[in-house]
Amino acid sequence: MAFVQFTDVSLAFGARDILKGASLYLAAGSRAALAGPNGAGKTTLMKIAAGLLTPDSGERAITKGARISYLPQTGVVVGPDSVFAEAEKAYGFAVELLARQEEIGRLLEGSTEDGGQTSRLLEEHQRIQEAVEGSGYWRREERIREILSGLGFREADLGRPAREFSGGWQMRVALAKILLENPDVMLLDEPTNYLDIEARSWLEDFLAKYPGGVLVVSHDRYFLDVTVREVYELWNGKLSRYPGTYSAYEARRSQELEQVFEAWERQQEEIEKLEDFIRRFRYKATKAAQVQSRIKQLEKIVPIEIPEGMKRIHFSFPPAPRSGAVAVKLEGLSKAYGANRVIRGLDLEIERGMKVALVGPNGAGKSTLMRILAGEDRDFEGELRFGSGIQGAYFAQDTAERMGGEGTVEEEVLALCPDSLAPKVRNLLGAFLFRGDDVEKPISVLSGGERSRLALLEMLLRPVNLLILDEPTNHLDLTSKDVLLEALKAFEGTVLFVSHDRLFIEELADRVLELESGAKPRWYVGDYRYFMDKKALDAAEGGPVPVPGRPTPGALSPARSPSGSGLATGPAAAAPPGPAGYEEDKARKARARKLQKREEEILARLEAIGSQKAAAEREMGLPQNYSDGSRMKRLAAGIEELDREAESLNAEWERVAAELA
Secondary structure (H helix, E strand, C coil): CCEEEEEEEEEEECCEEEEEEEEEEEECCCEEEEECCCCCCHHHHHHHHHCCCCCCEEEEEECCCCCEEEECCCCCCCCCCEHHHHHHHHHHHHHHHHHHHHHHHHHHHHCCCCCHHHHHHHHHHHHHHHHHHHHCHHHHHHHHHHHHHHCCCCHHHCCCEHHHCCHHHHHHHHHHHHHHHCCCEEEEECCCCCCCHHHHHHHHHHHHHCCCEEEEECCCHHHHHHHCCEEEEEECCEEEEEECCHHHHHHHHHHHHHHHHHHHHHHHHHHHHHHHHHHHHCCCHHHHHHHHHHHHHHHHCCCCCCCHHHCCCCCCCCCCCCCCCEEEEEEEEEEEECCEEEEEEEEEEEECCCEEEEECCCCCCHHHHHHHHCCCCCCCEEEEEECCCCCEEEECCCHHHHCCCCCEHHHHHHHHCCCCCHHHHHHHHHHCCCCHHHHHCEHHHCCHHHHHHHHHHHHHCCCCCEEEEECCCCCCCHHHHHHHHHHHHHCCCEEEEECCCHHHHHHHCCEEEECCCCCCCEEECCCHHHHHHHHHHHHHHCCCCCECCECCCCECCCCECCCCCCECCCCCCCCCCCHHHHHHHHHHHHHHHHHHHHHHHHHHHHHHHHHHHHHHHHHHCCHHHHCCHHHHHHHHHHHHHHHHHHHHHHHHHHHHHHHHC
16 A cells, blocks of 8 residues: 655754644545644645755655656646646656666567576566556547546647646646556645545546545645545644544534644733733832742743734724615626627626625636626626615725835825724734735735735725625635635625635635636526535426426516515515424424534544554554564554544544534
């Protein structure tokens, strides 16, 4: 069984410890996420696992002949070749193997001896043949087209030079090459950054069938939840392992962190009191002894370290100005680029307070509709009217390119910040990944991602009642997404948004507008889960079918509520339970208690499995075991058995959690 592992690895940059005694094990079938705040060293750890960095101490070991492929977060360079030819370079290792096979053939033809050399050459020849066949080399054209199509490339794109595409699409080519290499272990650093929902869904399915091991860094919770079965967390240089799904990791870790946060907050209060006393009485002779006592107390405090990215930050919008009941109304809106009609006959009324997700494949017109709503594209057919008192703000994907300013990051935000939020400016900047010296950077030196985050924060500080957001989460980490999501959920105004983060959509949207290029848009009066369920049902039945208790989406003629004052809001409220409902409620609560008990048992067993697996992995990492083949096989078999049990328990845990929900 191929594997890569390192044991007790440590690495420091200057005075900072990036890794302190870290151990990690990845093998065929491993599905692991690497979590931790920005700047914790996740990319550094990936590079060590890939063999691109050498640690200061510890051991890195891989199975002989195992192939490890690494997808960096940025910095991919493509040549002048076509997209297809660039992807085909993934088979470079197979070409080298075939060249070696030909060389072996020539050696065997000229060989006259019957000794061990001939046997070894024949064995190597056979191994090469198996490796090339297993790589899919002989059907590479079919595989290349399949994978490029899954990642969003059209047939017409395959012959175009790869360098003509944007940086995001070039990253898709790089990802395709990693998948085509079919390595024993894949190390993927933010593979979903430039993928839309359709491509992410395809990648999720691909990884579910992939036989090798995977270690992934991602800021997409949904992607992690359906992909991984264990989580390694890197925090303050320490690497900890959590068995189970990403959601299970977050639930368990939040309980642990709560105690750390409480202790940190108590310590901050104590430090603040001591420093305040010292500051007030430093120069007062009658208080000299007490001041010295406080200074000594302060010096003895061992600070509790919490990375900036994990500190709790709460943000709320300025109050939304009052507006009419209808925020936006569209009648017969259509948009074409030459003969290509991307939006056709859109009739829609959006009420105040709605959170509307625009979904659809690339090229369906989502960004086009956003620009029309924002007033940046007036070349359309039909009518667009805004309700009384509407004050809007628009965040575009190219916002970074438009941003100017002469001041620093902090000065720019302070100039826009309401007085009530001014004392929290540093925390707000931290929530959007501007930490430490970053707040003093001049606007002119910011990267594209930094400009996008700053523009988003500035927009959120303005008092508006209509937000039009095109991919607002692209440059945010999980903590920043949480801050933005909670603020948007509490926002009293109207939100229209496009996002490729499925969990973000599920948490925020209460309506879905589906766009398909050239087709009539469809309106779904329900959240994203309802939209997906309804799509699946329509696909199974061959067309729209009424769902009991839920409105049926159709062409955009939104149903009126009984009062006639807006869109229908969904199913009618359920009637209160009668006498028979009491027994049903009692049985339901008993079932819930039983499920909760089983959930606790599963989590306890998963924790025990994690400890057992960690112990076995430590033994595999002991030098004295390297030469003991039978011992290593037993340990590997034991780990595989534990992985199978953990996988079964995780599946059961998901069923139990779903029923509890």
